[in-house]
Amino acid sequence: MEIVQVTAHSGRRETDFGGDGPDGPFVRQKTLAAAVAFDGIGIHCGTKVSVTLHPAPPGSGIAFRRSDEGGGTLIPARWDRVVNTRFCTTLVGDGGSHVGTVEHLLAALAGCEIDNVVVEVDGPEIPIMDGSAAPFVALIDGAGCEEQDAPRRGIRVRKPVTVSDGRSTASLLPGPGFTLRVEIDFENPIVSRQSLSLALVNGTFKTELAPARTFGFLDQIEQMQAAGLARGGSLENAIVVDGDGILNHGGLRFEDEFARHKALDAVGDLYLAGAPILGAFHGIRSGHDINNKLLCTLFADSEAWSEEVLRAGELDHPAHEPTRRLARTSSNPWPRAPDGRPPS
Numbered sequence: 001m002e003i004v005q006v007t008a009h010s011g012r013r014e015t016d017f018g019g020d021g022p023d024g025p026f027v028r029q030k031t032l033a034a035a036v037a038f039d040g041i042g043i044h045c046g047t048k049v050s051v052t053l054h055p056a057p058p059g060s061g062i063a064f065r066r067s068d069e070g071g072g073t074l075i076p077a078r079w080d081r082v083v084n085t086r087f088c089t090t091l092v093g094d095g096g097s098h099v100g101t102v103e104h105l106l107a108a109l110a111g112c113e114i115d116n117v118v119v120e121v122d123g124p125e126i127p128i129m130d131g132s133a134a135p136f137v138a139l140i141d142g143a144g145c146e147e148q149d150a151p152r153r154g155i156r157v158r159k160p161v162t163v164s165d166g167r168s169t170a171s172l173l174p175g176p177g178f179t180l181r182v183e184i185d186f187e188n189p190i191v192s193r194q195s196l197s198l199a200l201v202n203g204t205f206k207t208e209l210a211p212a213r214t215f216g217f218l219d220q221i222e223q224m225q226a227a228g229l230a231r232g233g234s235l236e237n238a239i240v241v242d243g244d245g246i247l248n249h250g251g252l253r254f255e256d257e258f259a260r261h262k263a264l265d266a267v268g269d270l271y272l273a274g275a276p277i278l279g280a281f282h283g284i285r286s287g288h289d290i291n292n293k294l295l296c297t298l299f300a301d302s303e304a305w306s307e308e309v310l311r312a313g314e315l316d317h318p319a320h321e322p323t324r325r326l327a328r329t330s331s332n333p334w335p336r337a338p339d340g341r342p343p344s
């Protein structure tokens with residue numbers, strides 16, 4: 001994390017930020033140093049979509065704009081704009097414009113600590129790229145980041161909040177920094193039961209989560225494509241599991257790539273809070289739907305959270321070593337749904 005050293009003698013910045021505080025210097029908001037354009041296939045629409053990430057002023061946050069629909073209305077990347085989480089996270093703007101599959105790009109923006117950007121897109125969804133957030137991170141890194149004259153804000157979790165839906169659970173707990181614990185459980189012997197814990201500090205998102213790809217099961221993908229969904233899905237943009245094998249020639253990028261991708265999804269979904277979370281996320285068989293319900297529940301209780309200026313070291317607190325505990329077991333003690341398939 002880049003830190004602004006605001007001191008009693010720092011003049012303009014001190015005035016802009018309200019000065020140094022007893023708990024340390026402030027962190028500044030960031031945008032891109034330059035616009036960056038790319039294109040790719042939408043996994044659901046199956047057609048080519050072009051995207052440009054534009055720098056945006058401090059305090060404006062992340063927003064999308066549909067250039068193919070006039071581009072006049074911004075679609076804020078916020079938890080209360082989520083309209084569909086069945087296969088991806090879809091947002092809606094005031095004028096009714098939609099944009100889908102935003103979660104991997106949002107995860108990359110969160111992981112790169114970008115606060116303000118306008119995402120201009122000429123189709124109904126963000127391209128799937130290789131199914132991970134790594135291509136977005138490379139594009140953001142290529143454009144470069146620019147610090148802005150405004151303090152970065154975070155959403156501090158003040159008390160535990162939990163949402164359960166069937167056999168899925170997601171929680172936010174008070175704690176230093178931003179930590180994630182994700183547990184998945186699938187009948188399939190390749191995916192099986194995996195758990196992952198890590199603190200998102202010092203660039204761990206880029207190395208530990210960003211390359212992890214989305215995944216699907218061959219029989220489910222065939223059903224979805226027969227129903228006109230996932231028309232852009234291929235071995236180029238998803239791990240495809242068939243029985244006890246992986247169809248992708250290159251195999252997995254991590255042994256626990258499935259759990260890592262669920263953690264990546266959570267990072268993207270939670271960035272819809274509008275600012276980085278200060279607290280601990282714990283997801284058990286979590287997905288886009290329950291992640292969004294978790295934010296809705298958090299923000300419905302004014303005592304459960306507070307917005308505050310981020311101070312140096314708060315997201316990479318020394319007490320929060322970027323240690324991670326990765327576990328994978330093939331045993332599976334959790335109960336099954338009647339169809340034998342856990343909810344994804």
Ligand SMILES: [Zn+2]
Nearest residue numbers: 103214261265
């Ligand atoms: Zn995903």
